[in-house]
Amino acid sequence: FPSHDMAMASRVSPVIVFFHQGFSPYLAFALQQARFSQPSARILLLGDATNRIRGLDYEHRISPPGSERRNKFLDCYRHFHPGNLKDERRCIERWLILADFLEKEPLPEFLFLDSDMLLFQDLRDYPSAWRDWDAAGAPLFYSFCHFFRGDLPVRFADWIVNQYRNQGTMERWSTHRTFRSVLHRPASD
Numbered sequence: 001f002p003s004h005d006m007a008m009a010s011r012v013s014p015v016i017v018f019f020h021q022g023f024s025p026y027l028a029f030a031l032q033q034a035r036f037s038q039p040s041a042r043i044l045l046l047g048d049a050t051n052r053i054r055g056l057d058y059e060h061r062i063s064p065p066g067s068e069r070r071n072k073f074l075d076c077y078r079h080f081h082p083g084n085l086k087d088e089r090r091c092i093e094r095w096l097i098l099a100d101f102l103e104k105e106p107l108p109e110f111l112f113l114d115s116d117m118l119l120f121q122d123l124r125d126y127p128s129a130w131r132d133w134d135a136a137g138a139p140l141f142y143s144f145c146h147f148f149r150g151d152l153p154v155r156f157a158d159w160i161v162n163q164y165r166n167q168g169t170m171e172r173w174s175t176h177r178t179f180r181s182v183l184h185r186p187a188s189d
Contacts (some may be wrong), residue, residue, distance in 0.1 A: 016042070018108070077089060099157035
């Protein structure tokens with residue numbers, strides 16, 4: 001029954017990797033819902049010492065300490081967003097943390113989610129539909145990304161650092177931010 005075996009193999013639950021720093025009460029609900037909707041999946045939380053939750057069926061991994069790549073990024077990071085520095089920088093830095101993790105624990109294929117994602121649908125059917133792509137995600141919904149090549153986050157993390165280290169890119173981003181700030185400035189009376 002080779003065709004049956006191939007059909008079953010294509011319905012294997014993807015490895016699910018959540019990312020979260022610090023403790024938030026909703027985290028236990030996200031992990032539990034992932035287990036409920038994906039009973040056979042390997043579920044990992046790439047977190048820190050403050051968010052280990054006992055009694056749930058998942059693997060907790062402490063984010064690797066600052067790597068050379070992350071230190072380079074932190075040394076050259078410029079904050080262009082009007083939001084909170086720590087939160088906005090972490091949105092970018094999570095890709096570097098994921099890359100550091102994958103260099104230590106390679107995953108050939110996985111689903112990477114923010115910790116505020118609740119999974120309600122069985123995901124086993126999706127990877128076969130996405131098989132022609134290196135990665136898949138939801139447009140304008142950046143907290144959901146499925147990778148078919150584990151080296152992509154590492155390459156993406158290196159690209160991020162190279163962008164922040166490139167003075168020409170920083171000048172263009174700064175000009176763009178200044179232009180947008182002028183356009184969105186409240187009218188004066």
